[in-house]
Amino acid sequence: MKALIIGVDAGCRPVFDDLRETNSIPNISALAAEGLSTELESQIPPWTPSAWPSIYTGSNPGKHGVYGFVTFDGYDWEVSTADHVRARTLWELLDDHGRSSVVVNAPVTYPPADIDGAIVPGFMAPEEPRCHPEGLFEELVDEIGEYRVYPRYSRDDERRSDEEKIDEYRRLARMRGDAFRYLADRFDPDLGFVQFQKTDTVFHEFEGDPEHVRRIYEETDEQIGAILDACDPDCVFLVSDHGIGQYENFEFRVNEFLRDRGFLNVSEGGKGMPSWNPIRNQLRDGDADRSWDPGLAGRLARGVSRVGVDPRALLDRLEHVGMADAVRRHVPDGVVRATSKQVDFEASTAYMRARTELGVRINLEGREPDGVVAREEYEAVRTELMDQLNDVQTPDGKPVFEEVAPRERYFSGPFAEDAVDIVTVPRDFSEFLSAQLLGDQFGPPTEPWNHKLEGVLIAAGDGVAPDAAVNNAHIFDVAPTVMAAMGVPYSDRMDGTVLPMVSDTGTAPYPAVDGTTLP
Template sequence: MSNGNDGLDTLLIGIDAACEPVLERLIETDSIPNLESLIDRGASGPLTSQIPPWTPSAWPSMYTGVNPGKHGVYGFVTFDGYDWEVVTANHVREHALWTLLESHDLTSVIVNVPVTYPADEIDGAIVPGFIGPENPKGHPEGILEEIREEIGEYRVYPNYSRGDDHKTDREKMDEYCALARMRGEAFRYLTGRFEPDFGFVEFQKTDTVFHEFEGDVEKVQRIYEATDEQIGRILEECEPDRVFVASDHGMGPYENYEFRVNEFLREEGYVEAVTGGKGMPSWNPIRNQLQAGDDETRWEPGTVERLAAKAASIGITPKQVGRVLRRVGLDSVVKRYVPSGVTRTGSEQVDFPSSRAYMRARTELGVRINLEGRDPEGIVSQDEYENVRRELIDRLSGVRTPDGDPVFGEVVPREEYFWGPYVDEAVDVITVPNEFDQFLSAQLVGTQFGPPTEPWNHKLDGLFVATGEGIDADADLSGAHLFDVAPTIMAALGVPHSDRMDGSVLPVVEEMGVEEYPAYAGDESTTRDDETVEKRLADLGYLE
C-alpha cells in the first residue's frame, strides 16, 4: 500500500533486451553503477521470456501476467484473414497491471511502456511508448503537452529513420541518449505531479542499438550509460521503497544460419508463390504512406506497385531495374525508382490463399495452416488438420543446417505455449530456433540458407532484479518467468493478483493470495489519432 510519504512505494524499471551477458561486460567497465548497485543489494537472476520473445507480445505478457493465448497479441501485426495491420493496446484483451491496482485504490504513472496506446484511463498518468504514435495523446488528456511545457522536447521515436545516411553514427547515438533522458525527465516530473503508488518506466533503445549497430561495443556502452544515469536520477528524486528491474527478453549474437522457412515449405509442397498483392506482413509500406501524410494502418498496392507486379509477371523484376540503373552510374536514384512498395509487389512472395501452410511473419516463430472454416480461403480440411500438423512437425524437426546441426530446438503444437480464448489467432506449429542461434526468415529468396540478416537478435533469457524494503535479497529466483512479474509487483504492493494470471509471485516478496477480478471487456477496435506510428516501426527491422 501507499508508503505515506512523497516517495514511490514500488518502482518497476523496464530495460528492453537487458540480460546478464550484456550487463556483465558493462559492469566490468564501470559503465552502469546504478544498475550494478541494485543488483548487488538485491536478488537477481535470469528472467525467462515467452515464445515469441519479441517486444510487442512480450511486454503485454509482462504487464498482464498472462500468455498470448489470453491477451491475444502474438507479434507486431495482427491478422484479419490474410490481411494485416499493426497492433495497438486495443488488441491486448486482458487487464493491465495498473488497472488491477486501481481496483485497490492504488495509483500509477506509466512512461514509455510498449503497446500502451491508446492509453487506459486510470487514476494517474500514462505516456505510451513504442508502437504508439509519435505524439500519443496519453492520459490524462493533454499530458504530453504538459510534459513538453515542463521539460522541453519529448519524442517517442528518434528524429531519423534507420538507414538514414544524413546523420553520422555519433549524431544517431546522441539521439539515442536524448531519448533516454526524455524518459527519465518525463517520469520524474509525472511522479512528482501525481505522487503514485506504482511507477513503471521503460527504456527501449537498449534493444535497438543491437539491431541498428550490430552490437557495436562502444555504442552499446553509451546508451547503457545514458540509461543508467537516468535510473540514478529516478532513484534519487523519486525515493522508491522497492525497486524491480525486468526485461522482455535477452540479446546476443546469431552466429549460425538464416533459415528461410517458406522456401523449405515450398520445396515440401506446402507453399505456393505469387507475384503481386501486398507481400509479406510488414509495416514498411504503411510507414511510407504515413510519411506522405496518409493516416492508414493498412496498405494496398497503388498504380506503380500494380504495374511493377505486372512487369514481374513477364520477367521484368525490380532487381533487374536496379541493376540497370547501377550499371549506368545511377546508384543514387535506385531507391527513388525502385521504392520499397515496388520491390514488395514485384518480388516473389507467398500466395497465402493457395498455400496449405506458411510462415506469416518471422517474429511469430511458427507456421500457420490454411484451415478450412477458419481462414477465409482455407484449403486444409478440418479432418486433415491434425495429420497435416503432425507432418509439418516431423518435417521441420528434421531440418539440419549445412553443417549438420538442427535448425530448431523445438517444433511443437501451439498448445505447448499458448492457452486461452485467443489461441486460434496463433500459428499452429511453434518453431523455436536451436538455442536462438539460427535466424528465421519468411521471405522467398530462392535458397533455404544464408547468413543471418541481423547478426545480433533476441535470446530467451532476460533479467529480473528486486531490492528494497521487504525484499528477500537471498531469494532463489531459479525458474523466474516473464509471466511472474505482474503478480510479484501486485504482491509487493500488498494486494492479491488475478486468478487469470499465468505467473506466480516470486519469493522475493510475500504472497498476498489470489483474487477473481472482473473479466476484461475493453474496446477491441483499432482507432488511432491523426498522428500514427507505423512509419517508425520498420526502423527496428523486426519484419522483412
C-alpha cells in the same frame, strides 16, 4: 511511490557483465548489489510487442491476444495496439484497488487506458500519441521541451553518421527520464513504470558494436539513477523482456522450405507478409493507420515490372512527377515488396506469416477465409509438417530447431487459436528464422544480433528478500510479484506466480476486459 518497474529492453547478464567491466552501469550495478538479481526467462515468442504485454498482464499470449508486431485477421493484418491486448494490465488491476500509476513508454499501450494517473504510450504508438489524461502530451512537451517515441531518422538513412544516430538514441533515453520524473512529481503515483527501448535497438541496428552499446547503456543508466534519486520508491523491479546475443549460425527460410515441400504457393507482388520497415515509417510520421498498403508508388512499380521495366530505375522519374512523398514513404521497401514474390496465403496449405511468431500457420477450412485443409485432416497435416520440420538440418549437419511443438504446449486461453499451429523454437536461438522468399532455404543471418530467451530481473527495496532462493523466474511472474509487493492480491487469471523474494498475497477474481469470454 510504492513500487517502480524499470524496463530495459533486451537487458541480460552477458550484456551487463561486459558493461560492468567499464563501469558503464553503476546505478544498475548498485541495484543488483543491494537486492536480488536473477535470470528472467522470456516467453515464446520472445519479441517486444508480445513479451511486454505478457509482463504487464502476467499472462501468456493466448490470454492477452498479442503475438507480434501485427495482429492477423484472416490473411490480412494490422499493427498491434492496446485494443488487441485483451487481458487487464497491471495498472488497470491496481486501479480497482484505488492505486494510481504513471506509465511511460510501455510498448503496445496506445490508445491509453483510462486510469487514475497518467499513460504516455511507447513503441507501436504513432508519433505524438494521444496520452492519458487528454492533453497530456501537449503539457509534457511544454514542460520538458521535447518528447518523441521514435528517432528522427529511418534505420536505412545513410545521410546521418553513426555518431548522429547514437546521439539521437541518447536523446530519446533522456526524454523518457525527463517525462517520467515530471509525471511522477505531477501525479504522485503508487506505481511507476518506465521503459527504455533503444537498449534493444542498438544491437539490431549496429550489430552489437561495443562502443555504441556502451553509450546507450550509459545514458540509460544515468536516467535510471536520476529517477531513483527523484522518486525514492519503496521497492524497485528492473525487468527485461528477453535477452540479446549473436546469431552465429545460419538463416533458415521457412517459407522456402514449405514451398519446396509443396505446402506453399507464391504470387507476384502485393501486400504480402508483414514488414516492419514501412509500418515503422508510418508510425514515425505520426500516422495512426493500423495497416500498410503498397500505395500508388507500389502499384505503379508492380505494373511496370510486369512488362519488364525495373521499377528502381523509375524512382527519380516518380519524384519529378509529383510523387516524392509516396516514393520517400515506401521506397525502397515498398517497391521491392510490391514487385517481388509473396506468399499466396489463399492457395497454400501452410505458411509462416511473420518470422517473429516463431511458427507455421495451417490454412484451415472454416477458420481462414479460404482455408484448404479440412478439419478432419488438420492433425494429420500438422503431424506431417512437424515431422518434416524436426528433421531439418543446417548445411553443416546440425538441427535447426531445438523444439517443434503443437501450439497447445505454449498457448492457452480464449485467443490461442490466433497463434501459429506449429511452434518452431530455433536451436539455442542461434539459428535465424526468416519468412522471406529469397530462393535458397539457407543463407547468412539477416540480423546477426537478435533475441535470446534469458533476460534479467533485479529487485530491491522494502519487502524484498535479497537472499531468497529464486529459481526459474519467468516474465509471467513479474505482474503478480509486483502486485504482491504492493500488498494487493493478483488476478486469478494470471499464468505467473509470486516470486519468493516478496510475501505472497494470494489471488482474487477481477472483472474481465469488456467483450471477452475467459475460462
